[in-house]
Amino acid sequence: MLMAPALLAMAAIVFYPVISTLLSSFFEMNKMGDWVRFVGLGNFSSLFADKTFWVVLARSVFWTVVAVALKTLAGLGLGILLNQDYRGRGIIRTLIVIPWAAPVPIAAMIWMWTFNSQFGLLNHFLKQMGITSRPPAWLANPTTAFWANLTVDVWLGIPFMALAFLAGLQAISHEYYEAAEIDGANSLQRFSYITLPFLRPVILVATLLSVMWTFNDFNVIYIITKGGPMNTTDILVTYLYKTAFLFLDFSHASVMAFITFIVLLVFSLAYARLYFKEG
Amino acid sequence: MGSIRKTGQAVAFYGISAVSLFLLLFPFFVMLSTSLKQVGEVYSTPPTWIPKVVYWKNYIEIWQQYPIGRYISNSFFIAVTCTILNGLLAVPAAYAVSRLRFAGRKMFMYMFLVVQMFSPVIIIMPLFKLMAVWGLLDTYQSLIITNTVFTLSFSIWMLSSYFNNVPVDIEQAALIDGCSRVQTITKILIPIAAPGIVTTAIYTFISVWNEFMFALTFISRAEMRPLTVGLYNFIRLWTINWHHLMTGAVIGIVPIVILFMIAERNLVKGLAAGAVKS
Incomplete structure (x- = not known):
C-alpha cells in the first residue's frame, strides 16, 4: 500500500495529538501535562467563567473579520490594478510578492523595529509627512499595539489575495467586456455585472483560506507583542500557547485547543467542499 | 480627448502602484538601511532614512559575535x-x-x-x-x-x-x-x-x-x-x-x-x- 507510510506518520504526529488534546480537555492536568483525574465538563465551565477568555475570544473574531476584510479589499484593488495594461506591471507584480515570500517570524521582527517609538522609521515618516507631530508609542499601549499587529497581519496577507484575484481576473474573457461596452454599460456596471460574478468563486476560496490563516496568526502577535501589554493583544492561539507553556495550565489550554479545532474544522470543511465542487 | 484620458489613467496607475509598493516594501527598506548603519546612527534621533556612512562591517560582526x-x-x-x-x-x-x-x-x-x-x-x-x-x-x-x-x-x-x-x-x-x-x-x-x-x-x-x-x-x-x-x-x-x-x-x-x-x-x-x- 503506497499510502501506508504517509498515513502512519500522520497518525502518530497529527491524529494522535489531536485526539489527545480533545480528550485532555475533559481531564484535570498537572504542570507536567499528565492526566490527574476525569472532570467531565469542569474545565469548560471554569474557563467560561474566566472573563479574559471571553475578551480574547471576542478579540480573535474582531481581529479575523477586520483583517480579512482589509486584505480582501486591498487585494481586490491591487489585483484590478495589475490586470490593467501598462508598462512595468510585470516588475510590480514580482515585487509585491515579497511580503508573502519573506519568512513571517523574521518579517515580524523587522516590523517590531519599524514600530519603535524612538528610533523607528515609521514614526519618523509620520512626523516628516506632517501627519502627526506626536506619534504614539505603538507597542506600549493596548489599542495601538492591537492595530500595529493587525497592520502586519494585513500586510502579510495582501500579496496572496492580490495574486489570487489577478489569476481570477485574467481568466475572464475580454469578449464579455467588449459586448457590454457596445451595449453601453459604464465601468461601474461592467464591474458589478461581469467582474464580480466571475470573481465570486475566487473571492470565496481566498477569503476562506485567509480566515483560517488570520485566525491562526500566532507568529506575528507572539513575536511583536507576545500578547501584551497584559494580554490585551492576545488572540485565541497566542493565549492558548501562553496558558500552556508559560502558565503551565494544560487543562484550560486544551479546552481552548478544542474550540480552535472546531472553528478550523468548520472552515476547512467549507473550503474542502468548495474546492471539490468547483474543481 | 482620448489621449488626455489615457495620460490621466497612466498617471493614476503609476501613482497607485508607487504607493502600494512603498507600503508593501517599507519594512524591507528599514531592514536594509538599518543593517548598514553603525550603532551610533541606529540609536540617534531623528532616525535617518539612508545610512550616513555605509557600514558593511555588520555583516562580518554578526558572524563573529x-x-x-x-x-x-x-x-x-x-x-x-x-x-x-x-x-x-x-x-x-x-x-x-x-x-x-x-x-x-x-x-x-x-x-x-x-x-x-x-x-x-x-x-x-x-x-x-x-x-x-x-x-x-x-x-x-x-x-x-x-x-x-x-x-x-x-x-x-x-x-x-x-x-x-x-x-x-x-x-x-x-x-x-x-x-x-x-x-x-x-x-x-x-x-x-x-x-x-x-x-x-x-x-x-x-x-x-x-x-x-x-x-x-x-x-x-x-x-x-x-x-x-x-x-x-x-x-x-x-x-x-x-x-x-x-x-x-x-x-x-x-x-x-x-x-x-x-x-x-x-x-x-x-x-x-x-x-x-x-
Missing part, C-alpha cells in the same frame, strides 16, 4: 532533511490518490485538504509530551519529524494535482511493455511531473525554514536553534542590537524570497485552483 552560522546550518540541515523525507513519503501517496481507484479515495483527498489547514497550536501540547517521552527535546529529530509530517498533507495534495495532469496513457503503454509499477513512477511519472515536484519541494523547504512555534517549544539549547528562533532570541536580550538583528534578517530573508519567487506562480494556482478556471 553570534552563532549565526550555526543557526543557518541548523535551519538548512533540518529543512533539507524534511524536504527529502517529505518527498519520499508524499510521492507514493500522491501517486496512489491520483492513479489508483480505491474505496475511500475521495475521503483521503478531503482529509489531506482539511489537515493542511490545522493549526500547530492545536497539537503542540501532546507533541511536546511525545518528544519529551521519546527523549527528543533539543534534537534535530524533533523538528525533522514534526515538520516533515506537518507539511505532508499539503505536499500530497499539490503533487496529486500535478500527477492528475499527466496523461495516464503513457504509463499504461509502459505497463503493457512490461514495466513494473515502481518503474512507471520513477521512469515516467516523476520526470514528466518534475516541475511540480520541484515546486512542492521548494515550498516544503521554505515552510520548514520559516517554522517558528515547534522550534520555540522543542528547542532550548542555543546551539540547536534554527535561524528563526535564533534571531528571535536577539529580542529577548536586555539590550537589542537592532543593527545586527536586521543584518541577520537580510541573511535569513533574501535566499528564501528568491526561492519563493521561483515556486510562487504554481502555488497560487494550487491554492485557488478550483476557483480559477482557465
Whole structure:
C-alpha cells in the first residue's frame, strides 16, 4: 500500500495529538501535562467563567473579520490594478510578492523595529509627512499595539489575495467586456455585472483560506507583542500557547485547543467542499 | 480627448502602484538601511532614512559575535532533511490518490485538504509530551519529524494535482511493455511531473525554514536553534542590537524570497485552483 507510510506518520504526529488534546480537555492536568483525574465538563465551565477568555475570544473574531476584510479589499484593488495594461506591471507584480515570500517570524521582527517609538522609521515618516507631530508609542499601549499587529497581519496577507484575484481576473474573457461596452454599460456596471460574478468563486476560496490563516496568526502577535501589554493583544492561539507553556495550565489550554479545532474544522470543511465542487 | 484620458489613467496607475509598493516594501527598506548603519546612527534621533556612512562591517560582526552560522546550518540541515523525507513519503501517496481507484479515495483527498489547514497550536501540547517521552527535546529529530509530517498533507495534495495532469496513457503503454509499477513512477511519472515536484519541494523547504512555534517549544539549547528562533532570541536580550538583528534578517530573508519567487506562480494556482478556471 503506497499510502501506508504517509498515513502512519500522520497518525502518530497529527491524529494522535489531536485526539489527545480533545480528550485532555475533559481531564484535570498537572504542570507536567499528565492526566490527574476525569472532570467531565469542569474545565469548560471554569474557563467560561474566566472573563479574559471571553475578551480574547471576542478579540480573535474582531481581529479575523477586520483583517480579512482589509486584505480582501486591498487585494481586490491591487489585483484590478495589475490586470490593467501598462508598462512595468510585470516588475510590480514580482515585487509585491515579497511580503508573502519573506519568512513571517523574521518579517515580524523587522516590523517590531519599524514600530519603535524612538528610533523607528515609521514614526519618523509620520512626523516628516506632517501627519502627526506626536506619534504614539505603538507597542506600549493596548489599542495601538492591537492595530500595529493587525497592520502586519494585513500586510502579510495582501500579496496572496492580490495574486489570487489577478489569476481570477485574467481568466475572464475580454469578449464579455467588449459586448457590454457596445451595449453601453459604464465601468461601474461592467464591474458589478461581469467582474464580480466571475470573481465570486475566487473571492470565496481566498477569503476562506485567509480566515483560517488570520485566525491562526500566532507568529506575528507572539513575536511583536507576545500578547501584551497584559494580554490585551492576545488572540485565541497566542493565549492558548501562553496558558500552556508559560502558565503551565494544560487543562484550560486544551479546552481552548478544542474550540480552535472546531472553528478550523468548520472552515476547512467549507473550503474542502468548495474546492471539490468547483474543481 | 482620448489621449488626455489615457495620460490621466497612466498617471493614476503609476501613482497607485508607487504607493502600494512603498507600503508593501517599507519594512524591507528599514531592514536594509538599518543593517548598514553603525550603532551610533541606529540609536540617534531623528532616525535617518539612508545610512550616513555605509557600514558593511555588520555583516562580518554578526558572524563573529553570534552563532549565526550555526543557526543557518541548523535551519538548512533540518529543512533539507524534511524536504527529502517529505518527498519520499508524499510521492507514493500522491501517486496512489491520483492513479489508483480505491474505496475511500475521495475521503483521503478531503482529509489531506482539511489537515493542511490545522493549526500547530492545536497539537503542540501532546507533541511536546511525545518528544519529551521519546527523549527528543533539543534534537534535530524533533523538528525533522514534526515538520516533515506537518507539511505532508499539503505536499500530497499539490503533487496529486500535478500527477492528475499527466496523461495516464503513457504509463499504461509502459505497463503493457512490461514495466513494473515502481518503474512507471520513477521512469515516467516523476520526470514528466518534475516541475511540480520541484515546486512542492521548494515550498516544503521554505515552510520548514520559516517554522517558528515547534522550534520555540522543542528547542532550548542555543546551539540547536534554527535561524528563526535564533534571531528571535536577539529580542529577548536586555539590550537589542537592532543593527545586527536586521543584518541577520537580510541573511535569513533574501535566499528564501528568491526561492519563493521561483515556486510562487504554481502555488497560487494550487491554492485557488478550483476557483480559477482557465
